[in-house]
Amino acid sequence: MSSLLSKSLEALKITTPAKNGDGNGQPFKLSRPPKQPYVQYYGYEVSPAWLIQFAEHYYPEGLLDRNDKSYEDNAIMLAYSIIRDWGRIYTLATKHCFNPPEGCPVPPEWIASMYDEGDDPEDLQIVLVLSVCSDKEDNFEWRPVQDKMDFLTKLIGHGPKWWPSCGFAD
Numbered sequence: 001m002s003s004l005l006s007k008s009l010e011a012l013k014i015t016t017p018a019k020n021g022d023g024n025g026q027p028f029k030l031s032r033p034p035k036q037p038y039v040q041y042y043g044y045e046v047s048p049a050w051l052i053q054f055a056e057h058y059y060p061e062g063l064l065d066r067n068d069k070s071y072e073d074n075a076i077m078l079a080y081s082i083i084r085d086w087g088r089i090y091t092l093a094t095k096h097c098f099n100p101p102e103g104c105p106v107p108p109e110w111i112a113s114m115y116d117e118g119d120d121p122e123d124l125q126i127v128l129v130l131s132v133c134s135d136k137e138d139n140f141e142w143r144p145v146q147d148k149m150d151f152l153t154k155l156i157g158h159g160p161k162w163w164p165s166c167g168f169a170d
Contacts, residue, residue, distance in 0.1 A: 044158065092132060098125065100125070
């Protein structure tokens with residue numbers, strides 16, 4: 001088991017956040033990032049391997065046979081569902097996002113690579129993000145309450161941040 005997952009599991013007491021946030025209470029405080037030509041998501045980077053290990057640890061009986069060609073996809077979606085249900089964050093979503101160097105904009109060639117059939121740039125970095133909201137007006141207003149964010153941060157082992165969308169299904 002990866003050390004990050006092990007640390008997260010050790011630190012986590014499986015308690016679900018208070019029920020406020022299912023329409024009761026105020027959303028956690030967050031400022032929108034500067035406007036960009038693409039959607040930006042606020043959430044937690046998680047690796048597919050971390051999600052697979054999470055599902056194997058918490059719900060192994062819900063997984064397909066390890067030799068099944070859909071095993072990894074099934075485990076990733078199962079882990080996502082468990083996290084969404086435990087946290088009672090029904091707006092939680094999985095998104096593929098760019099991971100540009102800290103403080104740098106998304107390079108134009110990365111954006112172009114999403115629409116071209118050619119080779120991807122060598123430095124292209126895409127990550128999987130568990131998103132709690134986006135910078136879109138209608139989605140931003142439905143962000144969770146603070147105790148739910150605290151639950152996710154403790155579970156995942158690091159805080160959330162804004163991520164630029166790859167443009168897949170946005």
